[in-house]
Amino acid sequence: METLLKCEQVLERLELKVKSAEGFVTGAGVAGVAPVGGGRLQEQNICQPLLDAVASHIKSPMFNHTLSRVFGPAITTLLGPSPRRAGSPPAVPAKRRRLPEEVVEIPDLLQGEIAHLDQRFKVQLDPSQHLGSRTVHLICQLDDKNLPCVPPITVAVPENYPSRPPQCNASRDQYDSTQFLRNILNSLDIHLNKMPEKYSVTSLLDTWEMCVRKACSLPDTMATTGRD
Structure with missing residues (x-):
């Protein structure tokens, strides 16, 4: 109108x-x-x-x-542009505004610690990480040519880290497939129970590696690995 x-x-x-x-x-x-045309201008x-x-x-x-x-x-x-009536809503943009994608924020302290880890530890964010969760879930792999390949572990780093220690979650299904892996998991549980009240992600990964090396040094474990 x-x-x-x-x-x-x-x-x-x-x-x-x-x-x-x-x-x-x-x-x-x-x-x-x-007048032009010799006649009166047509009134049209x-x-x-x-x-x-x-x-x-x-x-x-x-x-x-x-x-x-x-x-x-x-x-x-x-x-000129027509003045907008008082109280009239602003014009709706033709294109739908795109909402910014939510990104899991990793604290600077944790980022620095991960950056200084030994190269044998490969760490990445868990793709099943829930958006909005204050706990950072990491998937950690041990890549050492002198050690056998073992399943990765998941480390849950709480929001108030390092005031609270990280939690290690090893897949029971994967680590229960052979006697060798069961020995690693049992040794890891024992050492984590003996850890101090506060410990770092680096300490947890070092303990995991130590348990793998310890399991490799057991002759009975290596003998039973081939039979599992």
Whole structure:
């Protein structure tokens, strides 16, 4: 509706200009100046075809959209942007705003500790980490060419680390597949129970590696590994 009102204002201005031009030409003819074409200027509204086209399509469901798209830029140039009514809601953007993706934040202290770990420890974020969780879940792998390949462990680092120690979660299903892995898990449980009240992620991983080396040094374990 606002676009129609602006179109009406523009058409009224054009009509006034046409009438002014007709009056000027008529007056000039009276003064002795012959009008163009040798006759009186035809009193025909040059905007009549446009008005007829608007009237024929005014009931179209796409009429307002087409009118705004065709005449909107020109009307804005001539009349300027229309003032927004008080209390009117802001225009809704055409494109849907994209919400920022939530990212798991790792404390700087923990990032620094992971960066200084020995290269034999490979650490990455657990892909099943729940967004919004204050606990950071890490998947840790032991990559040492002098040691056998063992299943990774998951380390849960609490929000108030290092005031509270990390928790080690080894997959019971994976570490229960052979006697060798069972010895590693049993040794790890014993050593973690003897750890001080506060310990670091580095200390936990070093303890895990020590348990792997200890299990490798047991001859009965190595003998039974081939039978499992």
